[in-house]
Amino acid sequence: MSDQSLADHLRFYRLRAALTQGELAERTGVSVRAIRDLERGRALTPHVRSLRLLADGLDLADSEAAQLLALGAGNRTVPAAEVRDEREFAFPSASAGFVGRQSELSWVLEQAEAAGDAVVTRVGVVHGPPGMGKTSLVLTAAHRLREHFPDGCHFVDLGGMSKDPLSAEQAAGRLLRSLGVQVRALPTDPAELFGHYRSLLRERSVLLVLDDAGDAAQVRPLLAASAGSFVLVTSRNVLPDLDGAQRLDLGLMDHEAAVQVLTGIVGDQRCASEPAAVAEVARLCERVPLALRIAGRRLASRPEWSITGFAEQLADSANTLSLLSAGNLQVRAAFELSHRQLSPEAAVMFRRLALAPGRDVGLDLAARLAEQSTATADVALSELADASLVRPGGEPDRYSFHDLLLLFAGEKLAASSDDVEACRQLMIRWLLTKAITASRFFHPDDEPLADDVAVFGDLGAAERWLDREADSWLGALRLAVARERHADVLELAHAMHWYSDHRGAGETWLEVYGAGLDAARVVGTAHDVAVQLNFVTWTLGFVFLRYRDALLVGEEAIALTERENDVIELAWAHLYRSVLKGFLKDLDDAVSSGQRALELFQSAGYETGVTIACNAFGDALVAAGRVDEGLRYQREAIARHLAVIGPRGGSSDDNLASIYLSHSDTLLRNGEVGDAGRAIDQAERLLSTGSVWGRASSHHMRGKYLLALGHDEKAYDELSVSMELVKSTSRRVQLLTMLADLAEKLGRPDEAREHRVRGVALLGRPDLTLNRAETAEIAAALGVPIEVFIN
Known part of the structure; x- marks a missing residue:
């Protein structure tokens, strides 16, 4: 069954038929309001008769109509079994x-x-x-x-x-x-x-x-x-x-079951009038059955209360546990029964875990928080796990607990004699220092320091720590921002550059480099500000594909670095400008900025920059139709990397892999299919496991290569993998269009339809960065009117 909702399918079929909601209502007899609720996902139990009328009115094929009915039936609640006397x-x-x-x-x-x-x-x-x-x-x-x-x-x-x-x-x-x-x-x-x-x-x-x-x-x-x-x-x-x-x-309930618990206690009619508020109460109760029962009873005993108002009160963490009390049922009391069984060491560990900034915690951070030896902390955490006050994570020596227990732990911490702020400040510095140390392993120009090796051993261990503790070090950064620890914030933002190139979510890097830029403006030099401006430009343009926003920030970086004669940061600014102008099809500007970046890096003698600029300049030349020149610069980038930097592993390997992938795309464009395949092979050997962007690109290029060879089935599989890895809405919708066409070619009409349904759903999202011509082309390929998406 598709992972798409009834709402997405109905909207897709209506747009494919070029009907407005009003026209569909007139054709079927189903009200506009009912159709609107279905397309917004608000109708949780749609009538079968309405779905049949809609299927007939949309002229759906038998398989499409059956799927629509199945999606509607999937939302129905199965009545509880009758209990014996x-x-x-x-x-x-x-x-x-x-x-x-x-x-x-x-x-x-x-x-x-x-x-x-x-x-x-x-x-x-x-x-x-x-x-x-x-x-x-x-x-x-x-x-x-x-x-x-x-x-x-x-x-x-x-x-x-x-x-x-x-x-x-x-x-x-x-x-x-x-x-x-x-x-x-x-x-x-x-x-x-x-x-x-x-x-x-x-x-x-x-x-x-x-x-x-x-x-x-x-x-x-x-x-x-x-x-x-x-x-x-x-x-x-x-x-x-x-x-x-x-x-x-036995863990938390799923969200749908949690909503059903509330609805069963509060009443169908009342909950149907405020469905969003019911869902929010379920979320705030953390899908804990006891909390849900208490919340339901409180609402049921106060029919005059607004569910929305109750949800707003519950959202105030200072009141949450107190509100979750009804008669002799109390969430706080249930937690207290387990807490009072703890040893002194486990009790300290439990309340100090309230300070952890992430959703889970490792043994080393837990020991730091509780100010215990690793051995003592390990025993304390095992005791908490055996008491179900923390839950073992997916990896050894990692633990987590849900938000209601976190609130309870925070209450215990507040009532203790612990110096809470001193503990928090020590934790912030420890996490940021360790994150900075780990990130230094990714710098392509420097060998790891002996002290860094003593902490992590090698790049692989550093990468695993940064990935595993992402919530923790990012949470520590937020705490540092709130406490105006500008120097710490700037140091972390500066250190993360090479690690961030191919790892992590875009939202993370926009937050990190946005905070770094703010800190640089307070305590940094003009060079620090320029560095962070370039990082923000990279994030906006290369991760979020917000090309014009990125160019605005990049122009500020160019103006500042020209004024300060900061050659290397000026070169980076021009390199980013070249790529962004290429994305926007301003090809003359892309070529001139690419050439300028290369010349600046050469004048500064910065070989890493020269290598990357050679590749970017080559890409710009290829886009401008100067393919032979572009190929020459791409080959020079590969040769320089191997001769000057060498395949040292880690970020350097990811950067070289990126060059090979870019080179393979040009080779395919030039009809050199065999050489393109060999370039993709090289890239795949060099990519690190943590490079999600790199793996998405390699599967994409492998798919295009297989298409050029006529291996449609294998190409479909590769592009499907790329689709699951890509985060950008624009790239996802482009891949979905390719997959839909391939599925049709392979005789899989149901899969083709699913890809088009998903594509149409994405075309309506606000984070789409395609221009009007690109959107029109994709909408036509998906079989829906462009006017729906372009005003």
């Missing part, structure tokens, strides 16, 4: 409003089914942070499993998080009573009690639900049932020392 089943009631968690529920049911074939008692542990709905999940499963266990289903609340949890003996006594043993007949000696418990269960097939286990010691003596039995345990702790158990880590 509690009087028939000696168990706590399951939640009648249980929604979502279908895959998790299936897991529990599958574990129970497997218990029938097991040679020992099967044990399933459902663990997760406070408020995730562990008990609700297992009770819903237990009610469905009633008939699978003819000898009984039994439940006991172990109270593991309470001040007075049940001992294993007390739990065994309660279970024996539920098995029909009279209180007066219960043995008083623990050994006899457990012996009687084991003898009763040995020949029975039962379901035991042991809720809220504090540790494995509470659970282990109760695992005495027969081989056909199933013991289902819930716990905030992972219970890693409970051998042989199958585990389910």
